[in-house]
Amino acid sequence: MPPAAPPQPSHTRNPGLPLDPGWLRATRVNRPAAEQYCASLPGRRPVTGAHRAAWMLRTVGLIDLTTLAGDDTPGRVQRLCAKARQPMRADLLAALGVVGLTTAAVCVYHEMIAPALAALRGSGIPVAAVSTGFPAGLSPMATRLAEIEASVAAGAAEIDIVISRRHVLLGDWAALYDEVAAFRAACGPAHLKTILATGELGSLTNVARASLVCMMAGADFIKTSTGKEPVNATLPVGLTMVRAIRAYHAATGQRVGFKPAGGISTAKEALVWLTLIKEELGDRWLSPDLFRFGASSLLGDIERQIEQHVTGAHSAAWRHPMG
Numbered sequence: 001m002p003p004a005a006p007p008q009p010s011h012t013r014n015p016g017l018p019l020d021p022g023w024l025r026a027t028r029v030n031r032p033a034a035e036q037y038c039a040s041l042p043g044r045r046p047v048t049g050a051h052r053a054a055w056m057l058r059t060v061g062l063i064d065l066t067t068l069a070g071d072d073t074p075g076r077v078q079r080l081c082a083k084a085r086q087p088m089r090a091d092l093l094a095a096l097g098v099v100g101l102t103t104a105a106v107c108v109y110h111e112m113i114a115p116a117l118a119a120l121r122g123s124g125i126p127v128a129a130v131s132t133g134f135p136a137g138l139s140p141m142a143t144r145l146a147e148i149e150a151s152v153a154a155g156a157a158e159i160d161i162v163i164s165r166r167h168v169l170l171g172d173w174a175a176l177y178d179e180v181a182a183f184r185a186a187c188g189p190a191h192l193k194t195i196l197a198t199g200e201l202g203s204l205t206n207v208a209r210a211s212l213v214c215m216m217a218g219a220d221f222i223k224t225s226t227g228k229e230p231v232n233a234t235l236p237v238g239l240t241m242v243r244a245i246r247a248y249h250a251a252t253g254q255r256v257g258f259k260p261a262g263g264i265s266t267a268k269e270a271l272v273w274l275t276l277i278k279e280e281l282g283d284r285w286l287s288p289d290l291f292r293f294g295a296s297s298l299l300g301d302i303e304r305q306i307e308q309h310v311t312g313a314h315s316a317a318w319r320h321p322m323g
């Protein structure tokens with residue numbers, strides 16, 4: 001049973017490209033075709049038994065374990081970080097012969113960076129901070145840039161920014177490019193994840209074009225959603241974004257990561273997302289340097305499923321808190 005995603009050679013950061021309006025104009029997405037393809041995904045690579053358990057464990061190593069609530073406290077973040085360090089009960093891991101399994105990162109608001117860092121000390125698990133006026137992104141630009149800089153200075157290794165949706169809705173691609181490029185510069189060594197808030201972008205064609213603009217501006221990851229929009233990560237949106245990543249890789253040789261986030265709460269859903277990645281981008285992307293789930297409750301369901309696999313008996317959700 002593999003402990004987590006196998007180690008992969010790291011890739012260079014995406015340096016970006018000049019904005020290419022012609023590429024954007026030539027990019028269109030056929031929604032019915034995308035929906036039809038996504039409907040077929042669950043049946044494409046069914047996994048059962050020990051394989052299913054192995055894939056669930058691999059999923060754990062791809063999670064940005066997240067708390068983004070107005071009532072977050074240092075205590076809640078400490079409990080979350082304990083879960084990130086040891087995502088499952090020791091007896092379950094021992095039964096499967098798994099050692100060293102952790103989540104990929106912990107994702108919090110700026111104010112929770114310090115308690116998260118303290119709780120994760122020595123674990124090697126990075127802290128990601130949401131930023132730029134998350135979730136709406138409507139703070140003044142200077143405030144948004146200062147927020148990034150403050151979070152990097154506080155020790156966040158990854159910054160999850162939100163884009164200005166109006167730039168997409170107005171087709172102002174230069175404004176979006178300039179915004180993301182400025183965020184990238186403010187991040188310095190921290191990796192930049194750009195949240196598109198796809199549920200507010202109007203069309204899959206807009207999602208594809210916004211994905212390309214973010215990558216041209218130097219995004220290390222493109223991420224679907226904040227988890228706060230009425231519609232968050234959906235498979236047609238995911239397909240659109242991973243095909244943009246594939247097109248960008250074909251054109252530049254540069255690998256950009258993908259993070260579906262918001263509403264992914266069951267192992268069954270997560271395995272379909274992994275099928276999407278395997279089919280569209282290949283195994284190289286099934287690694288924490290190129291793929292993350294942004295999720296607050298997915299881990300709890302995975303732990304429950306793993307307990308059922310190990311014991312053969314039903315496991316209730318209450319037995320796996322803070323996952």
Ligand SMILES: O=C[C@H](O)COP(=O)(O)O
Binds near residue numbers: 068107228
């Ligand atoms: O970035 C992560 C999301 O906010 C998590 O959303 P969720 O609470 O629906 O799992």
